Amino acid sequence: MPPEKPAALVREPARPPATLWRDEVQDTIAAGLGTFLQRVEVEASLDNGRFVGFRIVNLQPPEFWQGVDLKPGDVVTRVNGMPIERETEAYDAFQALRGASELRVSLLRAGAPRALVYRIADRPGAARAPKPVSAPTKSAPAHP
Secondary structure (H helix, E strand, O other): OOOOOHHHHHHOOOOOOOEEHHHHHHHHHHHOHHHHHHEEEEEEEOOEEEEEEEEEEEOHHHHHHOOOOOOOOOOOEEOEEOOOOOOOHHHHHHHHHOHHHOEEEEEOOOOOOOOOOOOOOOOOOOOOOOOOOOOOOOOOOOOO
């Protein structure tokens, strides 16, 4: 049997374009919306006092955002079709990614509507989390 390659020599599978690894999405959700928001500085974008979306001011650290086509000045209006105006709406949209097969970000760039779509896929070779096992239910006693 050939010896195993040292961990440093094992190559990470290449990420297909417009794809997010499910384990990274799950890790981001588990860390919480507050932690995620520390990586993106936003401000409310208003039109005649009416909420339009959140204008991206800054994205940090750059390596976290590598391969994601968001830029300062973009105004994010919805996530997976869900509104994000209120904290509870943003939280619900964030949590909904837990079971989503894609991330769809609706935004305005220089006033023009755009949609960024990223498939959420299992990383090749990644161990999948085991499905929760439900407790056995007690059955009613049999009556003769």
